Amino acid sequence: MSKPPLETVETLAARMGLPRRTIVREVMRSRLPYVSIAGHWRFRERDVQIWLQRVGSLPRLALLSGHRSRLQADDEELTERAEPGTL
Numbered sequence: 001m002s003k004p005p006l007e008t009v010e011t012l013a014a015r016m017g018l019p020r021r022t023i024v025r026e027v028m029r030s031r032l033p034y035v036s037i038a039g040h041w042r043f044r045e046r047d048v049q050i051w052l053q054r055v056g057s058l059p060r061l062a063l064l065s066g067h068r069s070r071l072q073a074d075d076e077e078l079t080e081r082a083e084p085g086t087l
Contacts, residue, residue, distance in 0.1 A: 006042035
């Protein structure tokens with residue numbers, strides 16, 4: 001059984017739709033665990049999932065990183081999908 005690949009800062013940020021600086025900030029604040037390989041940060045999927053559970057959600061991260069347009073789009077999508085009277 002092979003190990004799952006480790007992600008770089010750039011690939012993780014791109015996959016999550018967040019700026020690179022958000023990932024760096026979370027590492028520097030000891031919120032996002034990483035593995036150091038030859039001085040480069042790498043991320044395990046398991047650690048990323050735990051990090052997401054702690055912060056709550058991607059829209060919260062988007063708000064913290066200043067990406068209000070993504071947050072607004074997520075809110076609009078949720079509102080459109082919600083049943084009347086649920087929000």
